[in-house]
Amino acid sequence: MNASDQAEFEDEEAISGTGEGDEIMEEVEEQEDGYTSSTPTSTLTWISWFCSLPGHEYFCEVSEDFIEDDFNLTGLNTMVPFWKEAMEMVLDVEPDEDTSKIPDVSIVESSAEMLYGLVHQRYILTRAGLSTMVDKYEAGIFGSCPRVYCMGTNVVPCGRSDMPGLDTVKLFCPNCNDIYVPPSSRFQGVDGAFFGTTFAHLFFQTYRELSPAPFWKATSSSSHASPRSSTGSVSQNATFVNPNPHGGQKRAAGYVYVPRIYGFKVSERAKCGPRMQWLRLRPESSEELDMVDWRGRWLDDDEDYDDEEEEEEEDRQMEDFDPVCIMIKVA
Protein backbone atom coordinates (compact mmCIF):
# COMPACT_ATOMS: atom_id res chain seq x y z
CA MET A 1 0.00 0.00 0.00
CA ASN A 2 1.54 3.28 -0.97
CA ALA A 3 1.25 6.45 1.03
CA SER A 4 -1.54 8.12 -0.90
CA ASP A 5 -3.66 4.97 -0.77
CA GLN A 6 -3.09 4.90 2.91
CA ALA A 7 -4.24 8.47 3.30
CA GLU A 8 -7.39 7.78 1.31
CA PHE A 9 -8.09 4.69 3.30
CA GLU A 10 -7.75 6.58 6.52
CA ASP A 11 -10.03 9.33 5.30
CA GLU A 12 -12.69 6.78 4.54
CA GLU A 13 -12.28 5.34 7.95
CA ALA A 14 -12.71 8.72 9.49
CA ILE A 15 -15.87 9.41 7.52
CA SER A 16 -17.49 6.08 8.22
CA GLY A 17 -16.62 6.46 11.85
CA THR A 18 -18.62 9.63 12.32
CA GLY A 19 -21.88 7.73 12.04
CA GLU A 20 -21.20 5.65 15.09
CA GLY A 21 -21.44 8.34 17.67
CA ASP A 22 -22.04 6.18 20.70
CA GLU A 23 -18.99 4.11 20.12
CA ILE A 24 -16.82 7.20 19.81
CA MET A 25 -18.04 8.57 23.11
CA GLU A 26 -17.08 5.35 24.81
CA GLU A 27 -13.65 5.38 23.29
CA VAL A 28 -13.05 8.93 24.41
CA GLU A 29 -13.91 8.13 27.99
CA GLU A 30 -11.66 5.14 27.98
CA GLN A 31 -8.78 7.15 26.66
CA GLU A 32 -9.23 9.92 29.15
CA ASP A 33 -8.49 7.43 31.87
CA GLY A 34 -5.46 6.05 30.13
CA TYR A 35 -3.71 8.69 28.14
CA THR A 36 -5.07 12.04 27.15
CA SER A 37 -8.16 13.89 26.20
CA SER A 38 -6.77 15.45 23.05
CA THR A 39 -5.73 12.25 21.29
CA PRO A 40 -8.26 11.06 18.78
CA THR A 41 -10.70 8.22 18.84
CA SER A 42 -9.70 4.90 17.37
CA THR A 43 -11.56 5.62 14.14
CA LEU A 44 -9.22 8.50 13.35
CA THR A 45 -5.59 7.50 13.68
CA TRP A 46 -3.27 9.63 15.78
CA ILE A 47 -1.31 10.41 12.63
CA SER A 48 -4.32 11.69 10.65
CA TRP A 49 -5.45 13.66 13.67
CA PHE A 50 -1.99 15.19 14.11
CA CYS A 51 -1.78 16.17 10.44
CA SER A 52 -5.23 17.77 10.54
CA LEU A 53 -4.39 20.14 13.40
CA PRO A 54 -4.22 23.85 12.49
CA GLY A 55 -0.62 24.72 11.69
CA HIS A 56 0.19 21.14 10.70
CA GLU A 57 -0.94 21.56 7.08
CA TYR A 58 2.64 21.11 5.79
CA PHE A 59 2.98 17.62 7.29
CA CYS A 60 2.16 14.56 5.25
CA GLU A 61 0.96 11.30 6.74
CA VAL A 62 3.84 8.91 7.31
CA SER A 63 2.85 5.31 6.62
CA GLU A 64 2.74 3.12 9.71
CA ASP A 65 4.90 0.53 7.95
CA PHE A 66 7.67 3.09 7.77
CA ILE A 67 7.46 3.89 11.47
CA GLU A 68 7.27 0.22 12.45
CA ASP A 69 10.53 -0.55 10.63
CA ASP A 70 13.19 -0.07 13.31
CA PHE A 71 15.86 0.61 10.72
CA ASN A 72 14.11 3.87 9.82
CA LEU A 73 14.24 4.99 13.43
CA THR A 74 17.95 4.41 14.02
CA GLY A 75 19.30 6.94 16.50
CA LEU A 76 15.98 8.60 17.24
CA ASN A 77 15.36 6.78 20.54
CA THR A 78 18.12 8.79 22.19
CA MET A 79 16.49 12.06 21.12
CA VAL A 80 12.94 11.38 22.24
CA PRO A 81 12.08 10.96 25.94
CA PHE A 82 9.45 8.32 26.83
CA TRP A 83 10.24 6.59 23.56
CA LYS A 84 8.06 3.55 24.13
CA GLU A 85 5.02 5.52 25.23
CA ALA A 86 5.44 7.97 22.38
CA MET A 87 5.63 5.11 19.87
CA GLU A 88 2.45 3.63 21.31
CA MET A 89 0.67 6.93 21.01
CA VAL A 90 1.75 7.56 17.42
CA LEU A 91 0.83 4.03 16.32
CA ASP A 92 -2.42 3.95 18.35
CA VAL A 93 -1.29 0.88 20.26
CA GLU A 94 -3.13 0.22 23.52
CA PRO A 95 -0.76 1.28 26.30
CA ASP A 96 0.56 -1.12 28.92
CA GLU A 97 -1.23 -1.16 32.23
CA ASP A 98 1.74 0.31 33.99
CA THR A 99 1.46 3.99 33.14
CA SER A 100 2.15 5.19 36.65
CA LYS A 101 5.75 6.14 35.92
CA ILE A 102 4.68 8.86 33.50
CA PRO A 103 4.36 12.07 35.45
CA ASP A 104 2.19 13.94 32.94
CA VAL A 105 0.42 12.92 29.74
CA SER A 106 1.34 16.17 28.07
CA ILE A 107 4.99 15.08 28.23
CA VAL A 108 4.16 11.96 26.25
CA GLU A 109 2.20 14.09 23.81
CA SER A 110 5.17 16.30 23.13
CA SER A 111 7.39 13.23 22.85
CA ALA A 112 4.98 11.76 20.32
CA GLU A 113 5.06 15.01 18.35
CA MET A 114 8.87 15.02 18.42
CA LEU A 115 8.99 11.37 17.38
CA TYR A 116 6.57 11.91 14.53
CA GLY A 117 8.36 15.04 13.39
CA LEU A 118 11.76 13.37 13.26
CA VAL A 119 10.38 10.32 11.47
CA HIS A 120 8.62 12.72 9.11
CA GLN A 121 11.94 14.41 8.33
CA ARG A 122 13.27 11.01 7.14
CA TYR A 123 10.07 9.82 5.50
CA ILE A 124 9.73 12.78 3.14
CA LEU A 125 13.15 11.90 1.68
CA THR A 126 11.87 8.49 0.55
CA ARG A 127 10.22 7.86 -2.78
CA ALA A 128 6.80 7.47 -1.15
CA GLY A 129 7.28 10.58 0.97
CA LEU A 130 8.42 12.68 -1.98
CA SER A 131 5.43 11.60 -4.05
CA THR A 132 3.03 12.49 -1.25
CA MET A 133 4.69 15.86 -0.91
CA VAL A 134 4.60 16.58 -4.65
CA ASP A 135 0.82 16.14 -4.56
CA LYS A 136 0.63 18.68 -1.75
CA TYR A 137 3.02 20.96 -3.66
CA GLU A 138 0.99 20.90 -6.83
CA ALA A 139 -2.19 21.52 -4.86
CA GLY A 140 -0.51 24.68 -3.53
CA ILE A 141 -0.81 23.64 0.11
CA PHE A 142 2.60 25.10 0.99
CA GLY A 143 1.66 28.45 -0.55
CA SER A 144 3.60 30.57 -3.02
CA CYS A 145 6.63 32.83 -2.91
CA PRO A 146 5.88 36.30 -1.48
CA ARG A 147 8.44 37.85 -3.85
CA VAL A 148 6.55 39.71 -6.56
CA TYR A 149 8.74 38.71 -9.51
CA CYS A 150 8.69 35.02 -8.62
CA MET A 151 5.19 35.23 -10.10
CA GLY A 152 3.60 33.02 -7.49
CA THR A 153 6.06 30.13 -7.77
CA ASN A 154 4.99 27.46 -5.29
CA VAL A 155 7.26 26.94 -2.29
CA VAL A 156 8.14 23.92 -0.14
CA PRO A 157 8.69 23.70 3.63
CA CYS A 158 12.29 23.72 4.69
CA GLY A 159 14.25 23.57 7.94
CA ARG A 160 17.41 25.50 8.71
CA SER A 161 18.66 22.72 10.96
CA ASP A 162 18.16 18.97 11.25
CA MET A 163 18.30 19.15 15.04
CA PRO A 164 14.97 19.89 16.71
CA GLY A 165 14.39 22.92 18.92
CA LEU A 166 16.57 25.38 17.02
CA ASP A 167 14.36 27.12 14.47
CA THR A 168 10.83 27.07 13.11
CA VAL A 169 9.82 25.91 9.64
CA LYS A 170 10.65 28.17 6.68
CA LEU A 171 9.57 28.11 3.04
CA PHE A 172 12.01 27.59 0.17
CA CYS A 173 11.32 29.13 -3.24
CA PRO A 174 13.04 27.27 -6.13
CA ASN A 175 12.88 30.36 -8.34
CA CYS A 176 14.82 32.80 -6.16
CA ASN A 177 16.57 30.02 -4.15
CA ASP A 178 15.75 31.90 -0.99
CA ILE A 179 13.87 31.11 2.20
CA TYR A 180 10.91 32.96 3.69
CA VAL A 181 8.94 33.11 6.92
CA PRO A 182 5.53 31.43 6.50
CA PRO A 183 2.81 34.08 6.15
CA SER A 184 0.66 32.80 9.00
CA SER A 185 1.69 32.82 12.65
CA ARG A 186 0.18 29.39 13.15
CA PHE A 187 3.34 27.91 11.62
CA GLN A 188 5.54 29.57 14.20
CA GLY A 189 5.07 26.59 16.50
CA VAL A 190 6.25 24.08 13.89
CA ASP A 191 9.86 22.92 14.23
CA GLY A 192 11.94 23.25 11.05
CA ALA A 193 13.76 20.01 11.87
CA PHE A 194 10.53 18.12 11.16
CA PHE A 195 11.16 18.95 7.49
CA GLY A 196 14.93 19.11 7.61
CA THR A 197 17.54 20.89 5.54
CA THR A 198 17.69 18.36 2.72
CA PHE A 199 14.09 17.77 1.72
CA ALA A 200 13.44 20.96 -0.24
CA HIS A 201 16.47 20.42 -2.46
CA LEU A 202 16.09 16.68 -2.91
CA PHE A 203 12.51 17.46 -3.89
CA PHE A 204 13.55 19.74 -6.75
CA GLN A 205 16.35 17.38 -7.79
CA THR A 206 13.75 14.62 -8.03
CA TYR A 207 11.10 16.70 -9.78
CA ARG A 208 13.33 18.66 -12.13
CA GLU A 209 10.37 19.77 -14.23
CA LEU A 210 9.26 21.85 -11.21
CA SER A 211 12.67 23.45 -10.77
CA PRO A 212 13.33 26.75 -12.59
CA ALA A 213 16.50 26.87 -14.70
CA PRO A 214 19.38 29.11 -13.59
CA PHE A 215 19.34 31.26 -16.72
CA TRP A 216 16.70 33.53 -18.19
CA LYS A 217 16.22 35.67 -21.24
CA ALA A 218 13.51 38.24 -21.50
CA THR A 219 11.10 37.28 -24.26
CA SER A 220 9.52 40.00 -26.32
CA SER A 221 6.09 38.44 -25.94
CA SER A 222 5.93 38.54 -22.17
CA SER A 223 5.59 41.97 -20.65
CA HIS A 224 7.70 41.45 -17.58
CA ALA A 225 6.52 44.54 -15.80
CA SER A 226 3.31 42.70 -15.03
CA PRO A 227 3.58 39.92 -12.47
CA ARG A 228 0.19 38.45 -13.31
CA SER A 229 0.45 38.12 -17.05
CA SER A 230 3.08 35.41 -17.32
CA THR A 231 1.34 32.84 -15.13
CA GLY A 232 -0.32 31.38 -18.18
CA SER A 233 2.96 30.44 -19.81
CA VAL A 234 2.26 26.73 -20.13
CA SER A 235 2.98 26.71 -23.84
CA GLN A 236 6.30 28.44 -23.20
CA ASN A 237 7.30 25.75 -20.73
CA ALA A 238 6.66 23.07 -23.31
CA THR A 239 9.36 24.42 -25.58
CA PHE A 240 11.86 25.20 -22.85
CA VAL A 241 15.00 23.06 -22.59
CA ASN A 242 17.86 23.35 -20.14
CA PRO A 243 21.04 21.98 -21.80
CA ASN A 244 22.05 20.63 -18.39
CA PRO A 245 19.96 17.45 -18.03
CA HIS A 246 20.54 17.45 -14.27
CA GLY A 247 19.37 21.03 -13.89
CA GLY A 248 16.01 22.70 -13.53
CA GLN A 249 13.77 22.12 -16.53
CA LYS A 250 11.24 24.87 -15.92
CA ARG A 251 11.41 28.33 -17.44
CA ALA A 252 12.47 30.69 -14.69
CA ALA A 253 10.73 33.90 -13.68
CA GLY A 254 13.84 36.02 -14.05
CA TYR A 255 12.80 39.65 -14.01
CA VAL A 256 14.67 41.70 -11.42
CA TYR A 257 13.16 44.82 -9.87
CA VAL A 258 14.60 48.15 -11.03
CA PRO A 259 13.99 51.04 -8.61
CA ARG A 260 12.91 54.28 -10.27
CA ILE A 261 12.48 57.86 -9.17
CA TYR A 262 10.02 59.82 -11.35
CA GLY A 263 10.49 57.20 -14.03
CA PHE A 264 14.27 57.34 -14.07
CA LYS A 265 16.37 54.43 -12.91
CA VAL A 266 18.33 55.15 -9.75
CA SER A 267 21.99 55.08 -10.74
CA GLU A 268 24.27 52.67 -8.92
CA ARG A 269 26.57 55.65 -8.37
CA ALA A 270 24.09 57.16 -5.93
CA LYS A 271 24.49 56.16 -2.30
CA CYS A 272 20.97 54.82 -2.31
CA GLY A 273 21.49 53.14 -5.67
CA PRO A 274 20.84 49.46 -6.25
CA ARG A 275 23.28 47.13 -4.49
CA MET A 276 21.41 43.86 -4.35
CA GLN A 277 20.30 43.07 -7.89
CA TRP A 278 22.96 40.35 -8.14
CA LEU A 279 20.99 38.36 -5.55
CA ARG A 280 18.15 37.77 -8.02
CA LEU A 281 20.00 38.08 -11.33
CA ARG A 282 20.30 35.21 -13.81
CA PRO A 283 22.58 35.01 -16.84
CA GLU A 284 20.89 34.88 -20.22
CA SER A 285 22.33 31.49 -21.12
CA SER A 286 23.72 28.50 -19.31
CA GLU A 287 27.15 29.06 -20.93
CA GLU A 288 27.55 32.31 -19.03
CA LEU A 289 27.52 30.37 -15.79
CA ASP A 290 30.80 28.76 -16.85
CA MET A 291 32.50 32.14 -17.12
CA VAL A 292 33.03 32.03 -13.35
CA ASP A 293 35.44 29.49 -11.85
CA TRP A 294 34.90 27.47 -8.68
CA ARG A 295 36.44 30.22 -6.57
CA GLY A 296 33.93 32.71 -7.92
CA ARG A 297 36.33 34.59 -10.22
CA TRP A 298 35.69 35.65 -13.80
CA LEU A 299 37.73 33.52 -16.16
CA ASP A 300 38.36 36.37 -18.59
CA ASP A 301 38.93 38.97 -15.92
CA ASP A 302 41.69 41.33 -16.89
CA GLU A 303 41.99 44.06 -14.31
CA ASP A 304 41.05 47.05 -16.45
CA TYR A 305 37.78 46.16 -18.08
CA ASP A 306 35.60 48.82 -19.58
CA ASP A 307 33.18 50.16 -16.98
CA GLU A 308 30.62 51.41 -19.44
CA GLU A 309 30.38 48.17 -21.31
CA GLU A 310 29.85 46.18 -18.13
CA GLU A 311 27.05 48.42 -17.03
CA GLU A 312 25.30 48.12 -20.31
CA GLU A 313 25.51 44.36 -20.22
CA GLU A 314 23.71 44.14 -16.91
CA ASP A 315 21.01 46.57 -17.85
CA ARG A 316 20.15 44.61 -20.92
CA GLN A 317 19.16 41.57 -18.91
CA MET A 318 16.78 43.40 -16.71
CA GLU A 319 14.55 45.11 -19.21
CA ASP A 320 13.92 45.98 -22.78
CA PHE A 321 12.70 49.49 -22.32
CA ASP A 322 15.49 51.65 -21.09
CA PRO A 323 14.88 55.36 -20.73
CA VAL A 324 17.80 57.65 -20.22
CA CYS A 325 19.64 56.55 -17.14
CA ILE A 326 20.34 59.71 -15.24
CA MET A 327 22.48 60.18 -12.24
CA ILE A 328 20.70 61.37 -9.16
CA LYS A 329 22.88 62.74 -6.44
CA VAL A 330 22.13 64.31 -3.12
CA ALA A 331 23.10 67.94 -2.86
Added chain:
Amino acid sequence: MLHRAVEDVSTGSDSDYSRFWISWFLSSKGNEYFCEVDEDFILDRFNLTGLNNEVANYTQALDLITDQLDDDIQDELRGSLDVQARELYGLIHARWIVTARGLAKMIEKYKRAEFGRCPRVMCQLQPLLPVGLTDMPYEKSVKLYCGRCEDLYSPKSSRHGSIDGAYFGTTFPHLLFLVYPTLIPPKSGPTDIGANAASGSGTKEGENRIRRRLREEMDPAIAEGGGENISTASVALKAERYKPRIYGFQLNEIAKLQRWQEAVRDRQVSRLEDLEERAS
Protein backbone atom coordinates in the same frame (compact mmCIF):
# COMPACT_ATOMS: atom_id res chain seq x y z
CA MET B 1 -3.73 72.85 15.62
CA LEU B 2 -6.39 71.31 13.48
CA HIS B 3 -4.31 68.21 12.74
CA ARG B 4 -3.85 67.39 16.38
CA ALA B 5 -7.59 67.55 16.83
CA VAL B 6 -8.14 65.30 13.86
CA GLU B 7 -5.73 62.73 15.19
CA ASP B 8 -7.47 62.67 18.53
CA VAL B 9 -10.79 61.94 16.91
CA SER B 10 -9.38 59.17 14.73
CA THR B 11 -8.01 57.20 17.64
CA GLY B 12 -11.39 57.22 19.29
CA SER B 13 -13.70 55.16 17.12
CA ASP B 14 -13.98 53.35 13.85
CA SER B 15 -17.55 52.33 14.43
CA ASP B 16 -19.40 55.18 12.79
CA TYR B 17 -18.57 58.15 10.63
CA SER B 18 -16.26 60.45 12.43
CA ARG B 19 -16.66 64.13 12.08
CA PHE B 20 -13.80 64.24 9.60
CA TRP B 21 -13.77 62.16 6.44
CA ILE B 22 -9.99 61.73 6.39
CA SER B 23 -9.77 60.49 9.94
CA TRP B 24 -12.66 58.10 9.27
CA PHE B 25 -10.85 56.87 6.15
CA LEU B 26 -7.54 56.39 7.96
CA SER B 27 -9.10 54.52 10.84
CA SER B 28 -11.10 52.08 8.74
CA LYS B 29 -9.78 48.58 8.32
CA GLY B 30 -7.42 47.95 5.40
CA ASN B 31 -6.28 51.57 5.14
CA GLU B 32 -3.37 51.19 7.54
CA TYR B 33 -0.77 51.97 4.86
CA PHE B 34 -2.14 55.47 4.23
CA CYS B 35 -0.90 58.47 6.16
CA GLU B 36 -2.72 61.69 6.83
CA VAL B 37 -2.44 64.30 4.10
CA ASP B 38 -2.26 67.80 5.54
CA GLU B 39 -5.39 69.77 4.80
CA ASP B 40 -3.54 72.77 3.43
CA PHE B 41 -1.86 70.47 0.89
CA ILE B 42 -5.27 69.33 -0.33
CA LEU B 43 -6.67 72.84 -0.34
CA ASP B 44 -3.83 74.12 -2.52
CA ARG B 45 -5.29 73.48 -5.97
CA PHE B 46 -1.84 73.51 -7.54
CA ASN B 47 -1.14 70.17 -5.86
CA LEU B 48 -4.21 68.65 -7.46
CA THR B 49 -3.38 69.66 -11.04
CA GLY B 50 -4.79 67.12 -13.48
CA LEU B 51 -6.68 65.06 -10.96
CA ASN B 52 -10.03 66.47 -12.09
CA ASN B 53 -9.58 64.43 -15.27
CA GLU B 54 -8.79 61.25 -13.35
CA VAL B 55 -11.65 61.21 -10.88
CA ALA B 56 -15.35 61.36 -11.63
CA ASN B 57 -17.43 63.81 -9.56
CA TYR B 58 -14.14 65.47 -8.71
CA THR B 59 -15.62 68.56 -7.05
CA GLN B 60 -18.00 66.69 -4.79
CA ALA B 61 -15.39 64.06 -3.97
CA LEU B 62 -13.03 66.84 -2.96
CA ASP B 63 -15.74 68.45 -0.85
CA LEU B 64 -16.37 65.13 0.86
CA ILE B 65 -12.69 64.69 1.69
CA THR B 66 -12.48 68.19 3.12
CA ASP B 67 -15.79 67.82 4.97
CA GLN B 68 -17.44 70.61 3.03
CA LEU B 69 -20.14 68.57 1.35
CA ASP B 70 -23.76 69.68 1.87
CA ASP B 71 -25.69 67.21 3.96
CA ASP B 72 -28.55 66.77 1.44
CA ILE B 73 -26.15 65.80 -1.37
CA GLN B 74 -24.37 63.51 0.98
CA ASP B 75 -27.45 61.36 1.46
CA GLU B 76 -28.31 60.70 -2.17
CA LEU B 77 -24.76 60.30 -3.53
CA ARG B 78 -22.95 58.90 -0.57
CA GLY B 79 -22.35 55.36 -1.89
CA SER B 80 -20.74 56.15 -5.23
CA LEU B 81 -19.15 59.34 -4.01
CA ASP B 82 -17.29 57.43 -1.36
CA VAL B 83 -15.50 55.35 -3.99
CA GLN B 84 -14.51 58.49 -5.87
CA ALA B 85 -13.39 60.21 -2.70
CA ARG B 86 -11.15 57.23 -1.84
CA GLU B 87 -9.65 57.32 -5.30
CA LEU B 88 -9.07 61.05 -5.12
CA TYR B 89 -7.53 60.75 -1.67
CA GLY B 90 -5.28 57.94 -2.93
CA LEU B 91 -4.02 59.97 -5.86
CA ILE B 92 -3.43 63.00 -3.65
CA HIS B 93 -1.69 60.69 -1.20
CA ALA B 94 0.75 59.51 -3.90
CA ARG B 95 1.75 63.15 -4.48
CA TRP B 96 1.82 64.02 -0.80
CA ILE B 97 4.19 61.25 0.35
CA VAL B 98 6.93 62.50 -1.96
CA THR B 99 6.90 65.93 -0.33
CA ALA B 100 9.13 66.72 2.62
CA ARG B 101 6.28 66.66 5.13
CA GLY B 102 4.73 63.56 3.59
CA LEU B 103 8.04 61.70 3.71
CA ALA B 104 8.43 62.58 7.38
CA LYS B 105 4.96 61.22 8.13
CA MET B 106 5.65 57.99 6.28
CA ILE B 107 8.98 57.60 8.10
CA GLU B 108 7.08 57.62 11.40
CA LYS B 109 4.91 54.78 10.13
CA TYR B 110 7.97 52.96 8.77
CA LYS B 111 9.67 53.16 12.15
CA ARG B 112 6.63 51.57 13.73
CA ALA B 113 6.79 48.87 11.01
CA GLU B 114 3.19 49.61 10.03
CA PHE B 115 3.78 48.33 6.50
CA GLY B 116 4.88 44.93 7.77
CA ARG B 117 8.25 43.25 7.74
CA CYS B 118 10.27 41.50 5.04
CA PRO B 119 9.33 37.81 4.78
CA ARG B 120 12.85 36.94 3.62
CA VAL B 121 14.53 35.09 6.48
CA MET B 122 17.96 36.69 5.95
CA CYS B 123 16.45 40.19 6.14
CA GLN B 124 15.74 39.59 9.83
CA LEU B 125 12.36 41.33 10.04
CA GLN B 126 13.40 44.45 8.18
CA PRO B 127 10.40 46.84 8.02
CA LEU B 128 8.98 47.39 4.54
CA LEU B 129 7.76 50.42 2.56
CA PRO B 130 4.79 50.52 0.18
CA VAL B 131 5.45 51.04 -3.52
CA GLY B 132 3.49 50.95 -6.76
CA LEU B 133 4.59 49.21 -9.95
CA THR B 134 2.99 51.97 -11.99
CA ASP B 135 1.74 55.48 -11.35
CA MET B 136 -1.43 54.88 -13.34
CA PRO B 137 -4.48 53.94 -11.26
CA TYR B 138 -6.38 50.66 -11.80
CA GLU B 139 -3.35 48.78 -13.08
CA LYS B 140 -1.40 47.12 -10.27
CA SER B 141 -1.99 46.60 -6.59
CA VAL B 142 0.40 47.95 -3.97
CA LYS B 143 3.65 46.04 -3.28
CA LEU B 144 6.12 46.28 -0.43
CA TYR B 145 9.76 47.25 -0.89
CA CYS B 146 12.48 45.98 1.41
CA GLY B 147 15.42 48.34 1.75
CA ARG B 148 17.67 45.50 2.82
CA CYS B 149 17.31 43.00 -0.03
CA GLU B 150 16.00 45.76 -2.36
CA ASP B 151 13.24 43.53 -3.62
CA LEU B 152 9.45 43.62 -3.81
CA TYR B 153 6.98 41.47 -1.89
CA SER B 154 3.23 41.09 -1.94
CA PRO B 155 1.32 42.14 1.17
CA LYS B 156 0.32 39.21 3.37
CA SER B 157 -3.24 40.34 3.84
CA SER B 158 -5.69 40.44 0.95
CA ARG B 159 -7.10 43.65 2.44
CA HIS B 160 -3.81 45.32 1.62
CA GLY B 161 -3.26 43.28 -1.52
CA SER B 162 -6.23 44.98 -3.15
CA ILE B 163 -5.08 48.57 -2.58
CA ASP B 164 -4.17 50.37 -5.80
CA GLY B 165 -0.40 50.76 -6.11
CA ALA B 166 -0.86 54.16 -7.76
CA TYR B 167 -1.89 55.56 -4.35
CA PHE B 168 1.75 55.16 -3.29
CA GLY B 169 3.53 55.49 -6.62
CA THR B 170 6.74 54.07 -8.01
CA THR B 171 8.99 56.76 -6.59
CA PHE B 172 8.24 56.92 -2.88
CA PRO B 173 10.59 54.38 -1.17
CA HIS B 174 13.54 55.28 -3.39
CA LEU B 175 13.08 59.00 -2.84
CA LEU B 176 12.91 58.34 0.89
CA PHE B 177 16.33 56.66 0.92
CA LEU B 178 17.70 59.29 -1.44
CA VAL B 179 16.67 62.10 0.91
CA TYR B 180 17.49 60.21 4.11
CA PRO B 181 20.58 58.13 3.31
CA THR B 182 21.11 57.49 7.02
CA LEU B 183 17.92 55.45 6.97
CA ILE B 184 19.28 53.01 4.37
CA PRO B 185 19.16 49.74 6.31
CA PRO B 186 22.39 47.81 6.89
CA LYS B 187 22.73 44.64 4.83
CA SER B 188 23.42 42.39 7.80
CA GLY B 189 22.75 42.09 11.50
CA PRO B 190 19.48 42.40 13.40
CA THR B 191 17.02 45.11 12.48
CA ASP B 192 17.14 47.94 14.97
CA ILE B 193 14.20 50.10 13.95
CA GLY B 194 10.84 49.09 15.30
CA ALA B 195 12.63 46.49 17.40
CA ASN B 196 10.76 47.27 20.60
CA ALA B 197 7.48 46.85 18.79
CA ALA B 198 8.56 43.41 17.62
CA SER B 199 9.83 41.99 20.86
CA GLY B 200 7.20 43.62 23.03
CA SER B 201 9.45 43.33 26.02
CA GLY B 202 12.85 44.93 26.09
CA THR B 203 14.93 46.19 28.93
CA LYS B 204 14.15 49.71 29.98
CA GLU B 205 17.63 50.81 29.13
CA GLY B 206 17.49 49.29 25.67
CA GLU B 207 14.17 50.93 24.97
CA ASN B 208 15.45 54.30 26.01
CA ARG B 209 18.46 53.86 23.81
CA ILE B 210 16.28 53.00 20.84
CA ARG B 211 13.96 55.91 21.55
CA ARG B 212 16.87 58.28 21.72
CA ARG B 213 18.21 57.04 18.45
CA LEU B 214 14.79 57.26 16.84
CA ARG B 215 14.50 60.84 18.01
CA GLU B 216 17.85 61.65 16.55
CA GLU B 217 17.07 59.98 13.28
CA MET B 218 13.64 61.51 13.15
CA ASP B 219 15.01 65.02 13.41
CA PRO B 220 15.22 65.97 9.75
CA ALA B 221 17.94 68.51 10.45
CA ILE B 222 20.22 65.70 11.56
CA ALA B 223 19.15 63.02 9.15
CA GLU B 224 18.58 64.86 5.92
CA GLY B 225 21.73 65.31 3.93
CA GLY B 226 23.66 64.02 6.90
CA GLY B 227 24.83 60.99 4.99
CA GLU B 228 27.68 62.66 3.15
CA ASN B 229 30.23 60.49 4.85
CA ILE B 230 28.57 57.13 4.49
CA SER B 231 29.78 54.82 1.78
CA THR B 232 27.58 52.14 0.33
CA ALA B 233 30.03 50.94 -2.31
CA SER B 234 30.80 47.60 -0.67
CA VAL B 235 27.72 47.01 1.52
CA ALA B 236 26.59 44.16 -0.71
CA LEU B 237 29.50 42.05 0.53
CA LYS B 238 27.91 41.98 3.96
CA ALA B 239 24.58 40.67 2.74
CA GLU B 240 23.73 37.19 3.94
CA ARG B 241 22.22 34.65 1.64
CA TYR B 242 20.76 31.18 1.87
CA LYS B 243 22.84 28.31 0.43
CA PRO B 244 20.78 25.23 -0.42
CA ARG B 245 22.40 21.93 0.60
CA ILE B 246 21.57 18.24 0.37
CA TYR B 247 23.06 16.27 3.26
CA GLY B 248 25.41 19.18 3.78
CA PHE B 249 26.59 19.29 0.16
CA GLN B 250 25.90 22.24 -2.13
CA LEU B 251 23.90 21.60 -5.25
CA ASN B 252 25.84 21.83 -8.45
CA GLU B 253 23.55 24.01 -10.54
CA ILE B 254 22.39 26.32 -7.75
CA ALA B 255 25.94 26.69 -6.41
CA LYS B 256 27.07 27.64 -9.90
CA LEU B 257 24.35 30.24 -10.22
CA GLN B 258 25.18 31.64 -6.79
CA ARG B 259 28.90 31.86 -7.65
CA TRP B 260 27.99 33.70 -10.83
CA GLN B 261 25.73 36.10 -8.91
CA GLU B 262 28.45 36.75 -6.38
CA ALA B 263 30.93 37.41 -9.17
CA VAL B 264 28.50 39.99 -10.58
CA ARG B 265 28.29 41.50 -7.11
CA ASP B 266 32.07 41.61 -6.71
CA ARG B 267 32.44 43.27 -10.08
CA GLN B 268 29.94 45.98 -9.07
CA VAL B 269 31.71 46.48 -5.73
CA SER B 270 35.10 46.99 -7.37
CA ARG B 271 33.52 49.28 -9.95
CA LEU B 272 31.97 51.43 -7.21
CA GLU B 273 35.13 51.42 -5.12
CA ASP B 274 37.13 52.61 -8.12
CA LEU B 275 34.66 55.44 -8.63
CA GLU B 276 34.90 56.41 -5.00
CA GLU B 277 38.70 56.44 -5.15
CA ARG B 278 38.70 58.59 -8.23
CA ALA B 279 36.27 61.01 -6.61
CA SER B 280 38.34 61.48 -3.48
